[in-house]
Amino acid sequence: MRFRRLLVPLLLVTTAQAAAAQGNSECSFYLPQAENVCNAAIDGTRLFHPIAGLLVSGGNPVIGTAQTLGGLPHFFISARVNAVNVTPPDLNYDGSSNTVSTKNDIIFPAPLVEGGLGVWKGLNGGLLSIDALGSAQLLPVNKIDNLTVDPDARKIGDIALGLGYGARVGIIRGTFPLPSVSVSVMRRTIPEIRYGDITDASQDYQYAVDLQATNVRAVASMRLLILNLAAGIGWDKYTGGATVIFRDPISNLPQPPINIELSNSRTMIFADAVMDLPIFKIAGEIGYQGGKDQHLTTNFDGIDTSKGHLFAGAGIRLTF
Numbered sequence: 001m002r003f004r005r006l007l008v009p010l011l012l013v014t015t016a017q018a019a020a021a022q023g024n025s026e027c028s029f030y031l032p033q034a035e036n037v038c039n040a041a042i043d044g045t046r047l048f049h050p051i052a053g054l055l056v057s058g059g060n061p062v063i064g065t066a067q068t069l070g071g072l073p074h075f076f077i078s079a080r081v082n083a084v085n086v087t088p089p090d091l092n093y094d095g096s097s098n099t100v101s102t103k104n105d106i107i108f109p110a111p112l113v114e115g116g117l118g119v120w121k122g123l124n125g126g127l128l129s130i131d132a133l134g135s136a137q138l139l140p141v142n143k144i145d146n147l148t149v150d151p152d153a154r155k156i157g158d159i160a161l162g163l164g165y166g167a168r169v170g171i172i173r174g175t176f177p178l179p180s181v182s183v184s185v186m187r188r189t190i191p192e193i194r195y196g197d198i199t200d201a202s203q204d205y206q207y208a209v210d211l212q213a214t215n216v217r218a219v220a221s222m223r224l225l226i227l228n229l230a231a232g233i234g235w236d237k238y239t240g241g242a243t244v245i246f247r248d249p250i251s252n253l254p255q256p257p258i259n260i261e262l263s264n265s266r267t268m269i270f271a272d273a274v275m276d277l278p279i280f281k282i283a284g285e286i287g288y289q290g291g292k293d294q295h296l297t298t299n300f301d302g303i304d305t306s307k308g309h310l311f312a313g314a315g316i317r318l319t320f
Contacts, residue, residue, distance in 0.1 A: 023297035026244075026258045034248045034255075036095030036298070041205035042260060043298040044089050044100075045242035047305055048195065050264045051086060053213045053238035054289050054311055055110040056137040056162050056188050058082040059270030062116060063315050064228050064283035066219035067180035068129040068170035071121030080283070080315025082110045088144055089300050091196045091203040094249040099299045103145075111138045112315075116168070126173025126180070137162035139190060146196050150208065153191030162190035166215070179220040186215040198245050198254050205246035209262070212239050221272070228274035228281070236289075238264045266290055266308075274317075285313040 027038035060066075063080050086108040090101040114135040122129025139160040141147040154161040166186030174180040189212045196206030219232035244258040270287030291308035 033095040036098055037093060037204055037246045037249060039297045040093055040100050041207050041244040041246045043296040045207045045209050045262060046294050046296060049209060049238055049262045050266055051084060052211050053236055054084055054309060055082055056190055057213050057215045057236055058313050059285050059287040060219055060230060060232055060272050061133055061184050061186050061217060063285055063317060064230055064272045064274030064281060066182045066221035066230055067173060068126060068131050068168060068182055069118030071118045074118040075116060076317055076319040077115045078315050078317035080112050080313055082311060082313045083107050084309055084311040087303050091146060093204050099301055101301045102303060106144055108143055122170050126170040129170035131168040133166045133168055133186060135164035137190060141193060148194050150192035160191055160193055162188060164188035179222040181220045184217045188213040198247060207242055207244045209242045210240045226276050228276050230272040232270055234268045236266045281317045283315050283317060287311050
């Protein structure tokens, strides 16, 4: 009996380790070299998805402030750019090892146009004041080689067009020394973006990814002379789908498309500084998206896939 009690946990651990070593179940039907290419393509989607979510979401939904607008007829409009460091994986990978080489790091920019309308000024002190928020995200995919937009997707030229909407609710409309505090929820989507092209003989896999992001933020801000300082925390949920195609390195034939569902969540912190000029406001933002171990099978050379990402942003806002 004692032997059986020791043997059962050992078998469970061994089985779990063997399952983890097998990689993605969608790839388990292929011979080892082809399985490695298949795993690299699927793991690439899981690596890229939270980065795409960070680009379109950023930190503060109204860069530089937590203070609500104060009801009708007040509104704001802003233009900003989010940026994050991206390391694209090499598409010329034959599966002879489980390590995929990578290309040079790229600072990838994502311009956004954002606006908001004061819906209700709230109770005393701004409690429960409400702003309606909207955004249009632009992803200039031509900044990364082999990154393209689906031909049928929303786009402007070669730039993918994403849309967002949400609301911000005031908790306190502060006056010094008390900060303004608000919470917000945004929903953002971007169309399908493809990395790689299997019709190119030098590329062994491709993947196409779309994204829906839900952003929750809690922000506090305070005015100090001509400066506004803000800081906040956030939680993001990224969902979507991906379609993967790879070429069998033995037969050199493209394999049937593999469709997978993607789901990630991340936490973040961020801080803003704004120069509050009479007509417009110039803002900057820096933040950090926390990492998460996704237990990827593939090793991407030089990339810690469980590490978080620094991001930055800058913009101009007009409030009326």
